[in-house]
Amino acid sequence: MAAGCCGTKKQKLNNSSSVPSCNGTSVVPNGITNNAGMVALPEMCFFCFDVLYCHLYNLAPPKTPSFSNDAYPLFVTWKIGKDKRLRGCIGTFNAMNLQSGLREYAVTSAFKDSRFSPVTREEFPKLSVSVSILRHFEDGDDYLDWEVGVHGIRIEFINEKGNKRTATYLPEVASEQGWDQLQTIDSLLRKGGYKSVISNEVRRSIKLTRYQSEKITVTYQDYMNHWNNQRC
Numbered sequence: 001m002a003a004g005c006c007g008t009k010k011q012k013l014n015n016s017s018s019v020p021s022c023n024g025t026s027v028v029p030n031g032i033t034n035n036a037g038m039v040a041l042p043e044m045c046f047f048c049f050d051v052l053y054c055h056l057y058n059l060a061p062p063k064t065p066s067f068s069n070d071a072y073p074l075f076v077t078w079k080i081g082k083d084k085r086l087r088g089c090i091g092t093f094n095a096m097n098l099q100s101g102l103r104e105y106a107v108t109s110a111f112k113d114s115r116f117s118p119v120t121r122e123e124f125p126k127l128s129v130s131v132s133i134l135r136h137f138e139d140g141d142d143y144l145d146w147e148v149g150v151h152g153i154r155i156e157f158i159n160e161k162g163n164k165r166t167a168t169y170l171p172e173v174a175s176e177q178g179w180d181q182l183q184t185i186d187s188l189l190r191k192g193g194y195k196s197v198i199s200n201e202v203r204r205s206i207k208l209t210r211y212q213s214e215k216i217t218v219t220y221q222d223y224m225n226h227w228n229n230q231r232c
Contacts, residue, residue: 056121069098088109
């Protein structure tokens with residue numbers, strides 16, 4: 001099942017407090033190299049750019065990549081401009097083979113995120129892409145059994161109509177927004193469609209799953225440098 005990862009823009013909530021920066025590993029090819037044992041690789045982001053380019057220009061899909069095809073839950077996030085505004089973010093909590101999963105969600109996140117219009121050819125040179133590989137899923141004891149900047153969270157709750165709803169934020173979202181745990185939970189309830197007053201009873205009824213992610217980010221310039229180096 002596909003899921004969105006974060007909000008459309010920076011949000012402000014009451015009682016904001018400073019939080020530690022996200023420690024999800026982020027790798028930029030023109031600087032840092034990925035840690036040994038990591039699943040996420042810059043080549044995965046290059047592949048997402050390839051897939052999107054071919055889709056935008058109605059070309060044959062890119063060839064099968066050489067990186068691992070093991071199965072993991074994953075998300076693909078597109079951002080745009082110097083201020084890195086969110087442009088699309090969709091993924092899945094079902095383990096998917098990486099090659100087919102990234103091929104699918106590179107397109108889905110760029111064209112089918114209901115919060116945005118589809119990405120255009122004109123926007124392509126302004127994009128950056130992040131691949132998040134989700135790992136280490138654990139059931140939380142309660143809605144506060146997780147750490148800002150370390151864990152992503154997925155919550156399951158019952159809405160006002162008695163329907164089960166879910167919502168998730170990737171590990172970096174709370175840190176980027178400047179939220180504490182309570183603010184993050186309340187925002188996630190709203191994201192999941194809960195419209196009534198959020199009481200402590202509602203918060204205590206949440207079933208929470210925490211997880212961690214390996215995140216790789218590549219800019220358009222990184223992508224072009226990659227292709228130029230391959231031509232040499």
